[in-house]
Amino acid sequence: MLGLLNYGSMTGYELDKAFKESLSFFWQAQTSQIYRELAAMERKGWVNSEQVIQNEKPNKRVYTITGSGKEELKSWLCTSEADIDDAMRVRSAFLMRVFFAGEMENGEALSMLRKYREACVGQSEAFGAVPESIAQYGALVDNEDQIKYWKVVALFGEISYRAGLEWVNRAIALLEGECK
């Protein structure tokens, strides 16, 4: 949220949309969590807020990052040490299910993997829209550096989608081979 507010002041509603539309690929947050954390961040002095009266829409509260918030953001960005391990860590109930799939019917396991394949294909279609989306937001932010990193993150998405597809195809082939 500090990262987003660093681009410009926003309401909780706008932050929520940003999480749901743009950041959802690598981070998800509930609406209720966003407002709760905004309040916590204001208590910590990382953000300020101001009520804005509107005629045509419900009133809103606009949050602005403070100097202390910017410091916090930068220090968080640089604490890579410990979190690289964290980055490598997978936590997947789906893989857990595959691991214990010996308890299922072979057909059920295959149908699970086929659903995964469909989901991969769906992701692929979703990624088609990413470059335009980056271009649009990039125009608003007007910071060449940012856009560069956004593209690097998008590239991760593409590569890992393709890897997922490769895996599921090989997995299905393996299981179908044994089935017959």
Next chain:
Amino acid sequence: MLGLLNYGSMTGYELDKAFKESLSFFWQAQTSQIYRELAAMERKGWVNSEQVIQNEKPNKRVYTITGSGKEELKSWLCTSEADIDDAMRVRSAFLMRVFFAGEMENGEALSMLRKYREACVGQSEAFGAVPESIAQYGALVDNEDQIKYWKVVALFGEISYRAGLEWVNRAIALLEGECK
């Protein structure tokens, strides 16, 4: 834990080791959480436990899956519907950092990516030991079906490690290219 106890009765300590040695690739759990959840599962009737007195070691409590626990396990294995989306979901503070890396020095961002690359290489070495490890545990469990799925999960690990390496190399190349 039900999946593991389905292979055979175990103590919390053994479950903890299984998580740390074998399942840690796709699920992590703290020791304290394992014991807490064992107690919760016993309250739900999914497991039974029995105290075993030992001479050479501290006494232990052995947990055994019940009929109701086996049902629960099977029904969990088959609830793939909703969780496929969940499986596709990435949640990575590391990618978040890359996304906002425009706020860092270019050199700092590069050093973060190089650490990621090192971690990938480390993973690769760890994966070398997996096939032997599967063979060893497989001999104990004596269930061909299980082993098949274990290998499929290991394949996921290999493929996603390689994908991670491909990504980080391309990302570094991109950023270094702009640097000069």
Next chain:
DNA sequence: GTGATATATTCAACAAGTTGAATATATCAC
């Protein structure tokens, strides 16, 4: 005999994330 390692478990406090409903106003299409 001392420190390291392995076995084996417990617990309190905290942090983070989820669920699901409630509230309120305005616009637009049918």
Next chain:
DNA sequence: GTGATATATTCAACTTGTTGAATATATCAC
């Protein structure tokens, strides 16, 4: 005028996961 959609926020209850210490016994190497 009704239902859908968008704007905008709040809150209680709950579940899950983390931290970090505490306790206890036994073996093995130096």
